[in-house]
Amino acid sequence: MEQLMKEDSKNVQTEYLLEVRGLKKYFDVSEGLFKKRKSFVRAVDNIDFFVKPGETLGIVGESGCGKSTTGNLIMQLLDKTEGEIIFEGVDLGKLSGEKLRRKRAEIQMIFQDPFSSLNPRMRVFDIIAEPLKTHHVAKGKELENQVYELMDVVGLDRSYARRYPHEFSGGQRQRIGIARALALKPKLIICDEPVSALDVSIQSQILNLMAKLQKEFNLTYIFIAHGLPAVKHISDRIAVMYLGKIVEITTKEKLFDQPLHPYTEGLLSAVPIPDPTLRDKKNRIIIEGDMPSPANPPSGCRFHPRCPYAQERCKIEEPKLVEEQQDHFVACHFPLEEGHGILLDK
Amino acid sequence: MTTDTILEVKDLKTYFYTENGVIPSVDGVTFDIKKGETIAIVGESGSGKSVTSLSIMGLVGSPGKVAGGEILFEGKDITKISKREMRKLRGNEIAMIFQEPLTSLNPLFTVGNQISESIRLHQKASKEEAKKIAIEMLKKVGIPRAEKIYSSHPHLLSGGMRQRVMIAMALSCNPKLLIADEPTTALDVTIQAQILELMRNLSRENDTSIMLITHDLGVVAEMVDKVIVMYAGQVVEHTDVYTLFKDPKHPYTKGLLDSTPKIHELKEELQSIEGTVPPPGSIPVGCRFNTRCPYATEKCFSETPELTEVSPNHQVRCWLHEEGEVAI
Numbered sequence A: 001m002e003q004l005m006k007e008d009s010k011n012v013q014t015e016y017l018l019e020v021r022g023l024k025k026y027f028d029v030s031e032g033l034f035k036k037r038k039s040f041v042r043a044v045d046n047i048d049f050f051v052k053p054g055e056t057l058g059i060v061g062e063s064g065c066g067k068s069t070t071g072n073l074i075m076q077l078l079d080k081t082e083g084e085i086i087f088e089g090v091d092l093g094k095l096s097g098e099k100l101r102r103k104r105a106e107i108q109m110i111f112q113d114p115f116s117s118l119n120p121r122m123r124v125f126d127i128i129a130e131p132l133k134t135h136h137v138a139k140g141k142e143l144e145n146q147v148y149e150l151m152d153v154v155g156l157d158r159s160y161a162r163r164y165p166h167e168f169s170g171g172q173r174q175r176i177g178i179a180r181a182l183a184l185k186p187k188l189i190i191c192d193e194p195v196s197a198l199d200v201s202i203q204s205q206i207l208n209l210m211a212k213l214q215k216e217f218n219l220t221y222i223f224i225a226h227g228l229p230a231v232k233h234i235s236d237r238i239a240v241m242y243l244g245k246i247v248e249i250t251t252k253e254k255l256f257d258q259p260l261h262p263y264t265e266g267l268l269s270a271v272p273i274p275d276p277t278l279r280d281k282k283n284r285i286i287i288e289g290d291m292p293s294p295a296n297p298p299s300g301c302r303f304h305p306r307c308p309y310a311q312e313r314c315k316i317e318e319p320k321l322v323e324e325q326q327d328h329f330v331a332c333h334f335p336l337e338e339g340h341g342i343l344l345d346k
Numbered sequence B: 001m002t003t004d005t006i007l008e009v010k011d012l013k014t015y016f017y018t019e020n021g022v023i024p025s026v027d028g029v030t031f032d033i034k035k036g037e038t039i040a041i042v043g044e045s046g047s048g049k050s051v052t053s054l055s056i057m058g059l060v061g062s063p064g065k066v067a068g069g070e071i072l073f074e075g076k077d078i079t080k081i082s083k084r085e086m087r088k089l090r091g092n093e094i095a096m097i098f099q100e101p102l103t104s105l106n107p108l109f110t111v112g113n114q115i116s117e118s119i120r121l122h123q124k125a126s127k128e129e130a131k132k133i134a135i136e137m138l139k140k141v142g143i144p145r146a147e148k149i150y151s152s153h154p155h156l157l158s159g160g161m162r163q164r165v166m167i168a169m170a171l172s173c174n175p176k177l178l179i180a181d182e183p184t185t186a187l188d189v190t191i192q193a194q195i196l197e198l199m200r201n202l203s204r205e206n207d208t209s210i211m212l213i214t215h216d217l218g219v220v221a222e223m224v225d226k227v228i229v230m231y232a233g234q235v236v237e238h239t240d241v242y243t244l245f246k247d248p249k250h251p252y253t254k255g256l257l258d259s260t261p262k263i264h265e266l267k268e269e270l271q272s273i274e275g276t277v278p279p280p281g282s283i284p285v286g287c288r289f290n291t292r293c294p295y296a297t298e299k300c301f302s303e304t305p306e307l308t309e310v311s312p313n314h315q316v317r318c319w320l321h322e323e324g325e326v327a328i
Helices: A002-008 A067-074 A097-104 A124-134 A140-153 A158-162 A170-182 A200-217 A228-234 A252-257 A262-270 A312-316 B049-057 B083-089 B111-123 B127-140 B146-150 B159-171 B189-206 B217-223 B241-246 B251-259 B298-302
Strands: A018-031 A037-051 A056-060 A082-087 A107-110 A188-192 A220-225 A237-242 A245-251 A322-325 A328-330 B005-018 B021-034 B038-042 B064-073 B094-097 B177-181 B209-214 B226-231 B234-240 B308-311 B314-316
Touching (some): A037 A067, A037 A082, A037 A245, A056 A067, A056 A228, A067 A082, A124 A140, A124 A170, A200 A228, A200 B251, A220 A228, A245 A252, A245 A262, A262 B189, B005 B209, B021 B226, B021 B234, B038 B217, B111 B127, B111 B159, B127 B159, B189 B209, B209 B217, B217 B241, B234 B241
Parallel strands (some): A056 A220, A056 A237, A107 A188, A188 A220, B038 B209, B038 B226
Antiparallel strands (some): A018 A037, A018 A082, A245 A328, B005 B064, B226 B234, B234 B314
């Protein structure tokens, strides 16, 4: 009963907007004759994190690290294997039916590919209006007004309302996607690689727009990307994922200045710096090898086969995510004492 | 022409003849590459950078064709030679690697089969010799268990491995010029670092010239000697990499640099260039950048600027610099 009252009251005061506890997602893979042999791909394997209201949490990692799966799990697009996703104090896994639908409207998503995430047979107006209709927010003249207002907010000319998605460039399509995500006045927006498919000059337009909207509507973002530059620009805190695990999570400043995890250090070092005068001064750490398959992750610390500092213990014992310094969590038996960051103007 | 110039592109025009009229994808591009030099062609989608490289490789397909200009490879105009001669050159003297290594490898043949094919074709090697050279190349590009990978099919390899195979294939005949079209765009950043390091070492060891086509100014800053910035089919700025980053002259170049996130600075401001690249076929009169340029004057909308030298080895196509130095 208490739980129910909490859900319905609009002013739940928790420290975190979203809290993820022990989240796991294993995908079944069947192999062999008659698909008898079963194995699992551990896409997300026991992760914990929280997001405070109004902040942006970046999630970075390379392909196959589980960052997009994490986004889809929070969005309830995938069923979790285990764990809790607590949004405004309510475990979304315990909700169903109308209650889940209502709660879910407060979490929206912006997708990577603005070319395939918009229905090609719907006009811009209908794309933006769809969530408003589905959730019975507005109709008739009021619906029209709301759609046009959303178009203004994201910088789309009202005269484009009757056009189809293919008539737009990538950047403009992403604006349509953002308008649609904003329609239901969500609290949390999960942005899955929102700028990766765009040209540099357009990327910055979209990033600046997102920052503006965040202030204007007091939004909270989870910004998922493989590109560190974009993540750094928009995030307050950043989580680094590797093979289904969070290996490090801290504020942007700490992560870029003094990473504690060897993978983070290598990841930072791998990013090309747009300044030719630094090319020879740069402390280049190249991580050898490829990411192993998540179906068959290495024993102990999952990064140990590629880690330049790996020791015997790393092969056997899996490190836990611990608060090594204040607000600085790392999953490593031997956190770096002098990790090489890449900030020059600290 | 000096002897150490490997490639000279003069006033190259590649047009596409479509039902909706002629589309000038590359419109009067001029540059050269010296032996051992790495240059970058930078620009956004639709700038004509990829069509420029395909023109050099003689791979522009119908309805497009090289409509004017010269491409001199070691002094010989390769736009005028027969298809047969071009085939001899391509893959042998000039090699190319593409953005998506999965689609550029034939899924039906083993990796080894595909690498040794070009070695046998161009070097007249026997099957066994070709295999030996191919395995050596695979080892050279850092592929572990090269013998096993030699007999694997492409789908079994990761993206980074496939790109290494592409590089091994491209370098198997010791080309004088390697054209790399967005070679690392589809790869993860740690793998990108590996591939870039590999390309740097190979060009240093073999004195191979590299023409890198990219939109990533970070990669440009780390890799190249000279930069050509393209916009809507034309070169808008052309200079060495240090000058370009320190003292960009064209408003478009400046816009690109300002909108590139500075990963090494905490307090950065991200600026953007308003609008988008005009679609080919609706190119504005006057300067092609005028619709997006914050400094555009009346003249920019009526008269077309030429690529002019503002200081030694620094060319810009912009009316602002007509009478010497202007701060932008």
